[in-house]
Amino acid sequence: MITDMTKGNIPKHxxxxxxxxxxxxxFQLSYNAADSIIVGRYVxxxxxxxxxTANPIMNIAMFFIIGICMGASVLMSEYFGQGDKKKLKREIxxxxxxxxxxTVIIIIGCIILTRPILLMINTPIEILGDAxxxxxxxxxxxxxxFLYNVYAATLRSMGDSKTPLLFLIIxxxxxxxxxxxxxxxLHMGVNGAAIATxxxxxxxxxxxxxYAYRKFPILRFSRKELIIDRALxxxxxxxxxxxxxxxxxxxVGKVFVQGAVNPLGVESIATFNAVNRVDDFAFAPEQSISNGMTTFLAQNRGAKKNERIKQGFWYxxxxxxxxxxxxxxxxxxxxPHxxxxxxxxxxxxxxxxxxTYLEMMAFFYLLPSxxxxxxxxxxxxxDLKVTLRSTFIQMVGRVSFTYLLAPKYGIVGVALACLAGWIIMLAYEVPLCIKHRKNYRF
Known part of the structure; x- marks a missing residue:
């Protein structure tokens, strides 16, 4: 169902x-978690x-594609907020x-470079073939x-976040x-887990x-409408x-962190894999709330409703x-459970x-929220360049501290490196956020 966020109760939206x-x-994260749990227990x-070891490399490619869809969805939300359906359709x-x-180009490159990248991050020889x-x-x-995320991003830009959820559950x-x-x-090992995913x-x-084709006329395209608008x-x-x-x-930062963990041995690698899954589950709601803010603010920016933007940020x-x-x-x-x-x-x-890692991170998770x-x-x-720069700064800090602390403190050093990265990120973001809001008189 399409939702217009330029009016109505802000917290409810x-x-x-x-x-x-x-x-x-x-549910999407459960794909990889299921792989890890079942593979760990039965293989x-x-x-x-x-x-x-494969997970951070896989995520580089997957989240690059997801990032493309996220960026486009900001524009879709803005055009939807403006009520410009023609421009919205051309953007889609x-x-x-x-x-x-x-995406096709990315697939070809990734398949060719898989083994060299694994060797570059010091993957132990006993797990190289499986990875x-x-x-x-x-x-x-x-x-x-890509196909799922581009359609899901389109639906979400128009305020429908429930339908993509249903399909992910299934x-x-x-x-x-x-x-x-x-x-x-069938005892297919890690290959079976990958095929299932x-x-x-x-x-x-x-x-x-x-679903999108059946329910939304704006998402039906004739051959003439399937074009690339150069300006857009x-x-x-x-x-x-x-x-x-x-x-x-x-x-990419996580791949370098993995490179610091790999020399610690197979037990540490297995631990890092497990806690990384937990980290992902912990971060997912924080990122979802953030994406909700993005759609809300973009729609209201398109409608030029500054007071709702101010309130939406604080809520x-x-x-x-x-x-x-x-x-x-x-x-x-x-x-422990x-x-x-x-x-x-x-x-x-x-x-x-x-x-040990999770008990520390439970307190640290406040900062990424x-x-x-x-x-x-x-x-x-x-203003997406701020998000890129702050993420880059955070990962440089995290990777640097991981290589300094992990050899001495092991998995505890990895957790402390995360904390250091988030502190650096906030030190960069907060002053810019205050300045940005003053410029818009928020």
Whole structure:
């Protein structure tokens, strides 16, 4: 259902839009979590480490594509807020065609470079083969990642965040079922987990495209309407390039962090894989609230409603902080049970290291809730370069501190490096946010 956020109750809009996004992201993350849990339990520690090593590399490609869609959705939200349906339709067509072509290029490059990249980050030889085959299968499915995300971003730009959620739920459930079949019963190892993930992405994209075509006339295109508008392409590239680079920067940094963890041994790699999944689940709601702020602010910017922009920012930041309080309780007190999902042996070194990491991070998660809220503000206001620069600064700080601290303190050093990166990021973002709001008299 399309939602006009330029009128009505602001907290209700933000929460109502964010909740389906939160659930959708959590279900999407369940793809990889299911891979890790099932592979760790039924194949072994080496297989868990292989999937963990592959994960940040996989995410670079996936989130670059998602970043393209996110950047375009800011423009779609603005045009929707303006009520310019003709321009909105041209923007959707331009994003779809240009994004599809670029995704195919990314797939070819990724498949060729998989093994060299794994060697570059010091992947242990005993897990190199599994990590390589897992990644290449995942990369083949990136075209469906793009198709789902471009249609989901289009629906969300018009205020419909519930429908993409439904399709993710369906595909996530099927993904878990296929993981069990391929890995547990057919003994296909990490390749089975990768095939299950790609199949789930195919299902999500087919469902989303079919729904959009049937329900929304604006999303039906004749051959003549499927064009690239050069003027809009230039604007879209400016927006999408920044968000894509921001997402890529984040996961390139994670690859370098993985490079610092790999020399610590297979147990540390397996631990890092498990806690990374937990981090992703923790961050997903923060990012979803941020994306809700982006859509709300972009629609109201298009409608030139400055007072709603001011209120929307503060409501969004309060919601981010309240979410952290809930997260603190769940992660701190649930850390041992969470780690036992990945590794069944309660007294194993992997569980011990993971619990230590999560108990620290439960408190640290407050800072990324604030950085995500501020980034949602800048994206909604169309100033995406700030989000790229702040993400780059954060990752440089995090990677640098990881290489300094991890050799001495192990997984604790990795957690402390995260904290340092977020502090650096806020030190950059907060003054800019204050200045930006003063310029707009917010």
């Amino acid at each position: 933000l929460v109502g839009f964010a909740i389906p996004l939160i659930l959708g992201n959590l 072994g520690t080496n297989a868990l480490a292989a999937v963990g 067509s331009t994003t779809f065609i240009a994004g599809f072509i670029f 390589t085959s897992y990644l290449r299968i995942i990369f083949c499915g990136l075209v469906f990642t 595909s996530s459930v099927l993904n878990v079922v296929m993981d069990i079949i391929f890995v547990v019963y 790609v199949t789930a992405e195919v299902i999500a994209s087919v469902l989303c495209i079919s 392409l230039k604007i879209t590239i400016n927006y999408s390039w920044v968000t894509a680079m921001q997402q890529t920067c984040l996961y 969004g930041m309060k919601i981010e902080s309240l979410y952290w309080l809930l997260l603190l309780v769940v992660i701190y007190f649930g850390a 969470i780690m036992n999902l990945f590794v069944p042996e309660k007294n194993s070194k992997v569980v011990e290291l993971g619990v 604030w950085t995500n809220g501020i980034q949602g503000y800048f994206r909604g206001m169309g």
